[in-house]
Amino acid sequence: MAGALLEVQGLVKRFGGFTALNRVSLSVQPGERFGLIGPNGSGKTTLINCVSGALPVDGGTIRFDGREITALPPYQRTRLGIVRSFQIPKPFTSMTVLENLGIPLEYAAAGRAGAPGSADAGEILRSIGLDAKAHLRPAGLTQIEMRKLELARAMAARPKLLISDEAMAGLSSTEVDDILAILFRLNAQGITIIMIEHIMRAVMRFSERIVVLDAGERIAEGTPDEIVRNPAVEKAYLGE
Amino acid sequence: MVAGLLLGGFYAAVSLGVALIFGLLDIANIAQPAFVILGSYAAYVMNTSFGLDPILSGLLFTPVFYVLGAVVYRVYYESFERRGEESLRGLVFFFGLLFIMEVSLSLAFGVDYRLVQSWYMSRSIDLGGVGIAFRYLVPCVVGLAMTLALHLFLGRTFYGRAIMAVSQDRLALRLMGANPVQIKTIAFGVGIAAASLAGALLISIAPVIPSTDRDYIGRMFAITVLGGMGSIGGALVAALVLGVAESLMSTFFGPSWSLAVSFGILLMALAVRPAGLFGR
Amino acid sequence: MGRTSVTLLVGLAVVGAGIALAMLRVNAYLYFAGYVILQYVVMATAWNILGGYAGYVNFGTPAFFAMGAYTAVVLIQWMRAPLPVLILAGGLVAALLGLGIGYLTLRLRGTFFSIATLALSVVLQTVIMNWDYVGGSRGMSVIRPSGPPFGSYVTFLFTVMVGLAVGSVLVAQFIERSWIGRGLAALRDNEEAAECMGVPTLKLKLFATTVSGFLLGVAGAPFPYYVTFVEPNSAFALDYAVNALAMPMIGGTTSWAGPVIGAVLLGTASQLATVTISSEMNLFIVGVVLVAFVVLAPEGILGLVRRLRGR
Numbered sequence: 001m002a003g004a005l006l007e008v009q010g011l012v013k014r015f016g017g018f019t020a021l022n023r024v025s026l027s028v029q030p031g032e033r034f035g036l037i038g039p040n041g042s043g044k045t046t047l048i049n050c051v052s053g054a055l056p057v058d059g060g061t062i063r064f065d066g067r068e069i070t071a072l073p074p075y076q077r078t079r080l081g082i083v084r085s086f087q088i089p090k091p092f093t094s095m096t097v098l099e100n101l102g103i104p105l106e107y108a109a110a111g112r113a114g115a116p117g118s119a120d121a122g123e124i125l126r127s128i129g130l131d132a133k134a135h136l137r138p139a140g141l142t143q144i145e146m147r148k149l150e151l152a153r154a155m156a157a158r159p160k161l162l163i164s165d166e167a168m169a170g171l172s173s174t175e176v177d178d179i180l181a182i183l184f185r186l187n188a189q190g191i192t193i194i195m196i197e198h199i200m201r202a203v204m205r206f207s208e209r210i211v212v213l214d215a216g217e218r219i220a221e222g223t224p225d226e227i228v229r230n231p232a233v234e235k236a237y238l239g240e
Numbered sequence: 241m242v243a244g245l246l247l248g249g250f251y252a253a254v255s256l257g258v259a260l261i262f263g264l265l266d267i268a269n270i271a272q273p274a275f276v277i278l279g280s281y282a283a284y285v286m287n288t289s290f291g292l293d294p295i296l297s298g299l300l301f302t303p304v305f306y307v308l309g310a311v312v313y314r315v316y317y318e319s320f321e322r323r324g325e326e327s328l329r330g331l332v333f334f335f336g337l338l339f340i341m342e343v344s345l346s347l348a349f350g351v352d353y354r355l356v357q358s359w360y361m362s363r364s365i366d367l368g369g370v371g372i373a374f375r376y377l378v379p380c381v382v383g384l385a386m387t388l389a390l391h392l393f394l395g396r397t398f399y400g401r402a403i404m405a406v407s408q409d410r411l412a413l414r415l416m417g418a419n420p421v422q423i424k425t426i427a428f429g430v431g432i433a434a435a436s437l438a439g440a441l442l443i444s445i446a447p448v449i450p451s452t453d454r455d456y457i458g459r460m461f462a463i464t465v466l467g468g469m470g471s472i473g474g475a476l477v478a479a480l481v482l483g484v485a486e487s488l489m490s491t492f493f494g495p496s497w498s499l500a501v502s503f504g505i506l507l508m509a510l511a512v513r514p515a516g517l518f519g520r
Numbered sequence: 521m522g523r524t525s526v527t528l529l530v531g532l533a534v535v536g537a538g539i540a541l542a543m544l545r546v547n548a549y550l551y552f553a554g555y556v557i558l559q560y561v562v563m564a565t566a567w568n569i570l571g572g573y574a575g576y577v578n579f580g581t582p583a584f585f586a587m588g589a590y591t592a593v594v595l596i597q598w599m600r601a602p603l604p605v606l607i608l609a610g611g612l613v614a615a616l617l618g619l620g621i622g623y624l625t626l627r628l629r630g631t632f633f634s635i636a637t638l639a640l641s642v643v644l645q646t647v648i649m650n651w652d653y654v655g656g657s658r659g660m661s662v663i664r665p666s667g668p669p670f671g672s673y674v675t676f677l678f679t680v681m682v683g684l685a686v687g688s689v690l691v692a693q694f695i696e697r698s699w700i701g702r703g704l705a706a707l708r709d710n711e712e713a714a715e716c717m718g719v720p721t722l723k724l725k726l727f728a729t730t731v732s733g734f735l736l737g738v739a740g741a742p743f744p745y746y747v748t749f750v751e752p753n754s755a756f757a758l759d760y761a762v763n764a765l766a767m768p769m770i771g772g773t774t775s776w777a778g779p780v781i782g783a784v785l786l787g788t789a790s791q792l793a794t795v796t797i798s799s800e801m802n803l804f805i806v807g808v809v810l811v812a813f814v815v816l817a818p819e820g821i822l823g824l825v826r827r828l829r830g831r
Binding site for chain 2: 571575577579624625628629630631632634635636638639640641642643646647649650758761762765769800801803804807808810811814815818
Binding site: 052075076078079083084086090091092093095099102104106108109153157 | 699702703705706708709710712713714715716717718719720721722774
């Protein structure tokens with residue numbers, strides 16, 4: 001698709017004899033709110049790991065902002081603007097919350113015009129509600145605060161494309177809304193967002209377009225309404 | 241060439257502990273060579289005090305070493321694994337153990353070479369025109385037997401299969417109804433018990449001093465990595481390969497280069513195929 | 521800039537104190553002991569740059585130290601090079617060794633790097649023992665150059681070591697306070713996350729290994745002149761492996777001060793123990809203390825102090 005921000009073509013990933021991704025293709029438009037769903041083990045996180053560079057691919061190409069990035073190491077992709085948050089938060093445990101943000105600010109965002117948004121770590125923390133804890137170590141944070149820290153860190157890297165990997169798993173209903181509001185706000189600032197989630201109401205509300213994976217293959221694509229009515233999707237989740 | 245194969249069989253015995261503990265459990269127990277040397281000295285003491293055949297002492301001490309291994313693992317688990325700090329501190333912990341054991345043996349036995357005597361040491365057998373000394377043949381055979389035994393244990397018994405499960409998927413293990421910590425304790429204990437017997441074999445083949453353990457660090461890990469981290473059969477093949485390679489090196493360039501062979505193989509294996517020959 | 525100037529001034533003051541001490545001509549043994557302790561300050565600091573800052577454990581310190589020492593031996597034999605050249609060359613060769621080992625193993629897990637360093641010492645010792653140009657396993661006698669700039673040659677070496685110790689601490693401080701140090705801390709805390717936050721983890725790891733190797737080689741370069749008889753068993757001594765590791769772990773790994781504290785405390789205690797009991801018993805005690813600290817007080821003395829102050 002012309003003008004796509006992220007373009008994945010025919011991606012293949014194998015682990016030994018097991019094919020985790022079988023020629024998966026998708027493209028994400030700039031500024032889009034994109035949802036990626038599928039049953040457990042369908043390959044969502046593997047796909048994200050390949051896009052972010054954490055895993056090398058066995059076939060296919062990845063293009064970002066018109067550039068082929070398939071062979072780039074993860075840190076360079078981050079510097080280009082692809083930022084991911086982790087499903088299980090991975091904070092820098094020996095640093096304070098503020099210092100945690102300092103790393104992406106210093107390494108990923110420095111010297112890049114990037115997406116419009118707060119450049120100051122303090123400002124990011126304020127916008128997300130963590131400023132009171134700025135000088136605490138991650139060990140002193142609650143579950144939802146850790147998730148927010150993950151997002152705040154991703155924001156500090158000044159992403160063009162933010163990949164949120166199950167940021168809401170295990171959170172209460174209000175907490176989910178909290179995170180959702182943050183993501184909507186980021187998107188309004190111009191950041192393209194890919195959301196991977198199991199919490200259906202969040203994905204349906206958030207996404208403009210959704211791709212569904214099952215057993216390493218793309219089985220459906222469309223608007224939330226189309227996906228909900230798609231029999232193949234129902235089958236993938238509920239079985240025959 | 242034959243000597244190389246015999247050596248390889250022995251190396252397999254020595255490396256079983258590492259193949260199990262590092263290959264399957266993913267615990268970087270660099271103190272393993274020290275446990276082996278400890279086994280050697282135990283066999284030495286039994287041999288000089290009671291005239292006991294080293295292999296017999298090796299077997300005799302296996303329960304003792306098993307308990308020792310279980311205790312060491314528990315300390316390791318409580319101090320490091322539980323807190324998720326395995327990498328830096330766990331490594332240093334094992335290094336500390338290695339060091340303490342080597343120095344203790346030095347204090348207790350001095351730095352003279354120690355060896356054992358047994359009825360078959362000076363005998364040899366003639367197989368198809370090639371004279372094979374018993375002192376090499378017996379350890380090799382025992383080594384092969386140990387490998388087979390471990391392989392069967394892992395494949396056929398409940399605890400063995402639980403150990404394989406732990407190495408692959410901790411969650412599946414919980415669903416099986418087994419406690420991963422208990423399983424790992426057993427596995428670690430088995431690995432150290434293997435060291436007891438391996439140490440007895442070692443001192444049968446060659447004289448031993450406390451610092452001999454350092455010669456085996458490279459070999460053990462080279463074999464485990466080359467053989468594929470989870471594969472006992474792979475470790476055997478890798479051990480044979482190493483044995484032959486060292487023999488050839490020794491023949492052409494002199495015996496003092498044999499240590500470089502294992503190191504070279506380790507680096508090559510890491511660079512080219514960290515998963516080893518048969519790894520997952 | 522204030523902090524840097526203060527640090528430099530303190531460093532200069534320490535060097536000055538060292539020279540003054542050298543002039544005093546106290547009991548010669550104190551200079552020998554002092555040299556060893558200062559040598560350990562350099563080694564502990566060097567180890568900590570990779571071990572404490574980056575989280576990668578190097579068990580092969582003897583290999584790097586010996587590389588420095590034997591590079592010096594080669595240069596002394598070949599062209600009687602002056603001490604500064606020996607130090608620089610020793611450092612460079614050891615740095616290359618660090619870079620090489622790093623390049624081969626740092627793309628894998630830290631465990632493999634550590635195992636490789638463990639095997640490295642043994643292998644390198646074998647190589648040296650087979651190389652007759654530097655004396656092989658028999659060892660080689662080294663004659664000190666005549667006319668040190670001041671004092672006796674031993675007090676001169678002592679002063680040089682003071683300078684090297686101060687220098688290495690300055691390097692560690694500089695790294696710790698810079699963007700490199702912050703990146704290393706991030707990759708130590710969580711390498712995957714660091715890489716995804718834009719930190720070039722491989723490059724930083726190679727940097728740390730190279731600098732650490734360099735400083736270890738620098739510590740080893742004056743060794744031939746210090747002992748006047750270099751043989752593999754003493755150059756590759758296990759003491760170096762344990763002490764370079766134990767001193768930062770006991771002192772505290774997160775800052776430059778830890779290795780210094782550890783080196784001074786453990787070094788002095790070791791010297792006392794070696795003289796009063798035996799060198800082997802001393803090693804045994806070091807081993808036990810190391811394991812005790814790793815299990816019970818992993819943050820070292822610095823960590824204990826921090827906890828007492830309630831931070």
